[in-house]
């Protein structure tokens with residue numbers, strides 16, 4: 001990853017996205033994601049591209065505080081503190097939650113094979129990037145490799161629940177639909193500033209996606225790639241004011257029927 005031009009590595013980006021969970025469309029996305037995770041007591045979960053750890057918080061609560069382990073992983077060091085300071089309810093013993101700094105464009109080598117029961121990832125895998133050193137052009141190599149890596153770190157009956165933005169996401173529409181929730185945000189001024197930062201990042205993301213660096217694929221294409229990566233059963237549905245797709249990918253097809261159809 002070229003650290004000089006990647007906004008995901010900048011402290012301000014971590015701050016900009018830290019309040020995103022207070023917006024109504026994002027809450028819809030979290031609910032839809034967690035509903036498909038169905039965490040069970042004693043399981044180990046990985047929250048990939050965890051940001052400040054909103055999905056970790058929701059997953060932990062949905063398990064009734066009974067997970068054996070919850071690991072948040074992100075490429076932005078600024079997220080470590082935000083993640084570990086995230087208040088979990090019920091309280092989480094320190095040894096059951098950890099943060100691992102990892103750039104998933106290089107795979108998930110830091111994690112052993114078959115370690116997790118579940119991988120959850122919110123609006124992050126799209127940003128796996130690879131530039132061909134010979135041609136200087138971006139490719140989808142890191143994206144496809146990340147899907148295979150997600151499968152590798154899962155137990156044989158494990159599942160992944162990932163959300164991704166739709167092609168050419170309309171970040172302005174998301175912001176507009178989020179305005180109602182400003183009333184529920186204590187510091188509306190700060191939220192507004194972070195909203196502007198998010199829009200700025202959104203503009204950059206769309207520009208980079210057009211160059212092939214990032215990957216906003218339609219649902220069927222993400223599902224096809226997950227199947228190619230070794231997940232025989234993939235379901236998907238729209239969420240996030242129709243600006244995101246939630247996908248559930250099972251290593252064991254029989255488990256896929258335990259989630260409601262889209």
Ligand SMILES: C[S@@+](CC[C@H](N)C(=O)[O-])C[C@H]1O[C@@H](n2cnc3c(N)ncnc32)[C@H](O)[C@@H]1O
Nearest residue numbers: 008049050051074075076103104105122124127
């Ligand atoms: C839109 S934010 C979502 C954060 C969090 N999943 C949530 O739902 O609130 C995308 C996250 O992906 C992380 N990310 C982007 N590129 C990454 C990479 N190459 N490796 C690891 N994390 C990455 C960013 O740092 C950021 O935290």
